[in-house]
Amino acid sequence: MPEHLIALDIDGTIVNYDGSLSDPVRQVLTQLAEAGHHLVISTGRALPGALEVVHALDLKEGFVVCSNGSVVVKLDPASPLGWEMHHVVSFDPKDALEKMHEALPNALFLVEDPDLHRWASGPFPAGELAESDTLDIVDFEQLLQKRATRIVMREVNGTAEEFAEAVDRLGLHEVSYSVGWSNWLDIAPDGVSKASGLELVESELGIDHELSIGAGDGLNDIEMIEWVHHGIVMGQSKDVLKQHASLVTKSVDDDGLAVALVDYFDLDREVLSLSGSRATHT
Numbered sequence: 676m677p678e679h680l681i682a683l684d685i686d687g688t689i690v691n692y693d694g695s696l697s698d699p700v701r702q703v704l705t706q707l708a709e710a711g712h713h714l715v716i717s718t719g720r721a722l723p724g725a726l727e728v729v730h731a732l733d734l735k736e737g738f739v740v741c742s743n744g745s746v747v748v749k750l751d752p753a754s755p756l757g758w759e760m761h762h763v764v765s766f767d768p769k770d771a772l773e774k775m776h777e778a779l780p781n782a783l784f785l786v787e788d789p790d791l792h793r794w795a796s797g798p799f800p801a802g803e804l805a806e807s808d809t810l811d812i813v814d815f816e817q818l819l820q821k822r823a824t825r826i827v828m829r830e831v832n833g834t835a836e837e838f839a840e841a842v843d844r845l846g847l848h849e850v851s852y853s854v855g856w857s858n859w860l861d862i863a864p865d866g867v868s869k870a871s872g873l874e875l876v877e878s879e880l881g882i883d884h885e886l887s888i889g890a891g892d893g894l895n896d897i898e899m900i901e902w903v904h905h906g907i908v909m910g911q912s913k914d915v916l917k918q919h920a921s922l923v924t925k926s927v928d929d930d931g932l933a934v935a936l937v938d939y940f941d942l943d944r945e946v947l948s949l950s951g952s953r954a955t956h957t
Contacts, residue, residue: 684891740872745824870902
């Protein structure tokens with residue numbers, strides 16, 4: 676079988692929402708990587724969080740699309756860090772931040788700068804960022820002076836409906852944004868998404884687009900699922916994402932990613948007999 680580009684979301688796709696990686700998923704992805712396919716982690720996480728999964732899967736080469744497409748890095752075992760920057764897109768976040776702060780003044784705000792350093796108006800709930808990188812707490816006004824690869828708004832209080840209504844009132848037209856779970860808004864530069872990052876990777880690798888596969892579970896995966904030739908959507912996903920799927924697989928709790936890839940690549944199904952084992956946490 677020719678080499679494929681396999682774009683993979685992390686949370687709710689590769690790993691469960693508690694960060695655990697099942698043996699079937701690990702074995703299927705390892706088998707595909709050893710067969711010469713290009714596994715491309717494609718995530719809303721910042722680079723440190725993405726690298727946790729890269730290391731858990733023991734990936735040494737290839738590309739990682741993170742910060743919802745704003746940052747693309749190339750894995751390089753010869754590099755001191757094990758990776759080198761390939762592409763970064765940034766924007767002036769001031770207008771968007773001011774609109775967001777006016778709509779929800781008690782929300783938390785985060786800015787990731789082009790050096791991949793993160794600044795926030797306050798500490799986020801424990802474990803939510805799922806990343807090992809440090810977070811510098813500064814006054815909101817200081818965030819307005821930063822250059823950003825992405826910004827995040829997190830409302831700890833209030834309902835999901837109230838949060839969605841507030842986002843609708845923002846009138847954000849000069850940026851790309853997606854509303855995630857738990858009153859979370861991700862904003863990237865206009866036109867930037869996982870799909871735009873993957874398009875760069877596909878060109879760099881010289882892969883025929885018909886050999887592109889993507890798997891995800893969140894609203895920030897819509898552009899990616901639309902872009903790939905074969906889009907796999909996890910069973911626990913919202914209907915709005917499932918509408919764009921080539922295939923809706925089982926949930927992440929039932930190793931849906933492994934199930935879908937085993938069927939697509941006609942792999943040995945015996946690997947799925949290990950379903951339910953979740954000993955490894957990223």
